[in-house]
Amino acid sequence: MLWYPSLLRQTRSGREFSDLSLPTLITPLQAKDFDVSPLIARAVAAESGNQQDHEDDNASNASNFEEDALDEPSAAADPLDCVDETRPPSSPHDSWEDINDTIPSSCHHKRRRSRSASFSEVVASAEPPHAGPHRQRPAKLHRLTKKHASATQRRKSKRQKIKQASSHVPAASTIHKHVQPAIPLDTGLDTSTLPSAHGAYSAKLKGPAEERHGSKVRCSLANLLGLGFRLVEWDGITPQPLVDSQGRVIAVLAGQPRKDSYRDAVACAYRAICDACSEAQFPPSMRQHRRGLFAAINVGLSYGKGQTKPCWLHNKEYASVVDRLLANEDIGRLAGFADAAFTIWAPLLYAHYRQCNAKLREELPDLRRPFAHSVFFCSAFNFGPNVWTFKHRDVLNLAFGWCAVQALGHFDPKKGGHLVFWDLKLVVKFLAGALILLPSATIAHSNVPVQDGEERASFTQFSAGGIFRYVDNGCWTVDQLAEQDPEEYHRLMALKATRWEKGLDLFSTVDELLLSE
Incomplete structure (x- = not known):
């Protein structure tokens, strides 16, 4: 053990808890070559990864992160990988932002951490944002864009045929908007x-x-x-x-x-x-x-x-x-x-x-x-x-x-x-x-x-x-x-x-x- 809790304390309900104050954590560390700062840095990077949208500027640090990854060294999931290509957006006005907003929670590239997770667990599961050699965003974006454009064109052609057959049919809101205020x-x-x-x-x-x-x-x-x-x-x-x-x-x-x-x-x-x-x-x-x-x-x-x-x-x-x-x-x-x-x-x-x-x-x-x-x-x-x-x-x-x-x-x-x-x-x-x-x-x-x-x-x-x-x-x-x-x-x-x-x-x-x- 590198650290241990201080004296137990009780809440009003009678439950006991320990104080993990910084002095209590650092004082028992005896190893001369051990440096806690990299662990803290990795934990901070893991917790703040969801707010980042760029590659790590330090290439050497990124390679170190990959080498030190423990049980689950998988790369961050690309949101576009979670879109069903066989079912394009229902509206031709849908944007990539709209698609990302509808990605299922299981596709998020960062998992929520439990408050009770230990420091070692945080460190072990830490990974750099967007890390990993398997990112396919450019190719996937190209394929999805082509599929999306084809579907949009089909919908546009269908609307044109309907318009030619039935002409403009103004909605009640359109009539009200133009006629009601007219003098x-x-x-x-x-x-x-x-x-x-x-x-x-x-x-x-x-x-x-x-x-x-x-x-x-x-x-x-x-x-x-x-x-x-x-x-x-x-x-x-x-x-x-x-x-x-x-x-x-x-x-x-x-x-x-x-x-x-x-x-x-x-x-x-x-x-x-x-x-x-x-x-x-x-x-x-x-x-x-x-x-x-x-x-x-x-x-x-x-x-x-x-x-x-x-x-x-x-x-x-x-x-x-x-x-x-x-x-x-x-x-x-x-x-x-x-x-x-x-x-x-x-x-x-x-x-x-x-x-x-x-x-x-x-x-x-x-x-x-x-x-x-x-x-x-x-x-x-x-x-x-x-x-x-x-x-x-x-x-x-x-x-x-x-x-x-x-x-x-x-x-x-x-x-x-x-x-x-x-x-x-x-x-x-x-x-x-x-x-x-x-x-x-x-x-x-x-x-x-x-x-x-x-x-x-x-x-x-x-x-x-x-x-x-x-x-x-x-x-x-x-x-x-x-x-x-x-x-x-x-x-x-x-x-x-x-x-x-x-x-x-x-x-x-x-x-x-x-x-x-």
Whole structure:
């Protein structure tokens, strides 16, 4: 024995204990060559090993620890060795920290020591942190990462298929988050007076002379305010619905996500559009048209001008440029956000679009939309460097349908880039990255030009009303329907008189949106 207890003492309960004070421990030591300090150092290292996450800086000491290990010289267990590789984490957002937090207690690389353990037992079981030649962390991490990535990719593909099949379905919490705090902007507009064509599959011009006059005028912000327009100082983020005289949401300043990653996507999408513009080298003839003085490419499904069925627009020499834009993940993210905002603010109208999509896919399964996760049939890339539009109506779009407009570029939104709602007498500050949904066929709109030296482009999504007519006709043209099914033809012709009102009924009030939670 190298030490012995001092005189016994008693507690109040009568139990005896000994005092292992330091003088009592050290005094009886008689061996001249015996040094207790290494034993104490090893015991301290063993007890503090759980708090260390590095190799011992003294290589010679580490080798001595290995040589002096007694009955159980095994290395510290690696946490990754305790993870079941055949069962990867259930969430794609799981991190290695999450995995380590769930390691069973039997896999801990240090055992808990009993308070009654003797000094010699502590010394005998001491081992350096992370010691041992059998550590496999790098290889195991590689194998698990590969397995984890494969499982994550499978889950991602599954989610994409579900999204394409069932579209965005907002949760009640999402609706409440965006709709409940939104402050409606009352426009006082009698929506029934908007210029819808008979049948409501398209709109009409209020007067050719008026449209021609207004379509060639460049209006500054000061000009519009002088004409009595109301300026809406929108922050470009917080949603704000525009309601008509009956409280229906007829358009919405949908905003944009607050995430830094979304702002990065907006910037990358704009760079991709700029690169495509440089590659395309558009001729001057493409930079002068009814909507403005900038090059634009429409991509997606078209129907009209004698077509017997909807078909994909042919972009000729610009097809490769368009394909790259459609494949761009950042542009796809913008398209997906517009689709999600659409289903939040106009769920009945959105369902009408989905129903039309489903019927068209049954009849023409080879057709596709520009973006599988967006309900719109067509998209437009409006190339800079200075995109602003004349006053116009997109009369071939569905009369009561919505168009998604997203601004891009680098400009001062206080001085230019505003979206003008002519029928509402509103001028809305329109920041880069922001989204606005509006019935572009029936409400005349335009932009305030940005300042010299600034850059602006835009990305829009829309759906031609003719495609809805084609689907309502049983995927026939009007002439084919009259020939193949005269009874159905007359029934549908009778419905034309009320289709505009039924279309307006697809708009929701704010209260109805909150009830849909």
